[in-house]
Amino acid sequence: MITRIALRTLLLIAIAVWHIAPAQAHTRSESHTTWLVDGSSVHLTFSVTDVEARRLTPDGHTPATPRLIAYLAPRVGASAAGRVCAAAGRPRAVAAVTGYRRVEFFFNCPSSDGITLRDNAFFELVPTHVNLAQIQTAKGDFAEDVLTADTQTIDLSKAQGGRIEGAGFLTFVSMGLMHIFTGIDHMSFLLGLVLISRRFKDLVFVITGFTIGHSLTLALAVTGIIRPHAEFIDALVALTIALIGIENLAVQIHRPGLFAVWTGAGLLAMAGLKLLGIGLLPFTLLLGAGLFASNYLLVAGHVRDAGRLRLIVTLIFGLIHGFGFAADLLNDAIPPAKLAELLVGFNLGVEIGQLTVVTTLVAAVALLRRLRLTLPRPIVVDVCAAGLVLEGTYWFVSRSFSFI
Structure with missing residues (x-):
């Protein structure tokens, strides 16, 4: 079983390094x-x-x-x-x-x-x-x-073949890989999933839910069945990062009710500002997010074995991230003959990228255990979770009010 202290130690190092990088939208500039x-x-x-x-x-x-x-x-x-x-x-x-x-x-x-x-x-x-x-x-x-x-x-005499029209299956896989490895917010969320998974079984549940969710909306977005608003998706992706961090803190100090109230109140306050014409996100979206977030934190804080609950919740989070994964493809001319190959290849690349991150993390944790380079678990959990909350909240507010 993965040592929780070592796992959170590595996450602390990773998040500390990534916070040095400037904040950027999921769909890079x-x-x-x-x-x-x-x-x-x-x-x-x-x-x-x-x-x-x-x-x-x-x-x-x-x-x-x-x-x-x-x-x-x-x-x-x-x-x-x-x-x-x-x-x-x-x-x-x-x-x-x-x-x-x-x-x-x-x-x-x-x-x-x-x-x-x-x-x-x-x-x-x-x-x-x-x-x-x-x-x-x-x-x-x-x-x-x-x-x-x-x-x-x-x-034009040196222009190369198009990545969609002339691309092969491996090119689509590579695109999915790069989307994971170059998206700081997606990587932060993935680390949050690992942080919140106290057992390997929990990690399987959350990764499974996330995979099902983003695979579904990736297909819906790329095929044109649903066309998400790019600004809304960027903000919601940031909100999922903050919620993962908030849940960790709520569980750690055994005060889910307190965090549920403050999180819900913050989102409802933003909904109120929208009624006054302030902000980009719709009132109904903010209202729904506030109700969902507060109820989720309350339930998660009182469920003894929250692994199966997180399967459902991360599926919802995956629905949001799936639209983010599709952002780079929505403006490309996708030939119908290439559509199935692109979806399978791109999604496979995303999954390989996720598994690579988790596998590398587990290997590094094993090394830290052997070297005895660990910190007290409560300190590591608090710092890592707080880092995710600060990162997610900053991006969410900035994107909701167009600060970045």
Whole structure:
């Protein structure tokens, strides 16, 4: 059986290190571009989330469409034969899924040879920003590339095949792996699941529930049956991290009622602010979250064997995280023929990533036991749980009121 003290010691080290990193949204700072190249004509569709667009305004409010266009216009474009492609007409906003903004640009190039695409948007605001660029030609050729602060242009003669259209099963598995390993909030939640699992059987229950939940909503989101609001999902993911930490503290000091009251009161207060027009999350969502959180903490604190209860609860948490897992895929053109392969491969990658984290953790715990590098269990539990509460609460409030 995993030594609880050693387990929490390792979690304390991991969380302490990760808290040094700057807070970031689950769906890392990113934008999407689709470039249609027809001879010497270039049609660009630039897509960005509302959360990302708010970086353009000092007060954190969603910028008006003219302001977004004014920002993008000098930062996107194309060139050919060493000459800049002229803008053809004025940029215009087009319809987008909930939580996204989309703008179209048109360019006429002096030649159809040696076309280079350029996107400099958002990199000066967020150095780690990435742009997922899809390039299509009138002949049906498809390619995809990733633009970063270091590489902000695409030479069409060197563009590689698209990650969706031309990807194989192993590519989808790799995408799922990277989604786990690059998502700090998902990793924090996973560590919270391990922290709250006092026995191996409990860990099996929570991982099983989480897997079932995120697999279900990943499929629903990617197939288009449900289109979640990106801002809501980011905030709710943060709330799940805080709740995992709060439950640990409630159980540790045997005061579930106190934590249930304060947690529910905090969420209901935010619901009240929403009635006054303050905040992003809907009133009904905050009200429901408050009722769920308070009742969950009360029940979990009085159930002797909470493992099976957590199977249900982590299934609900998994439903939320599943939409987060789908965020990177929702704006990609997913061919129907690739859909099943993508879902199975991506989900398999996520599961491999989760198991890798847990396996590595268990191995490290075994090493700590042999070296006798442990701390008193109550101290480790309190510090780790408090770290999760602070992290989750900061992200939840920040995302709910658009502070980040």
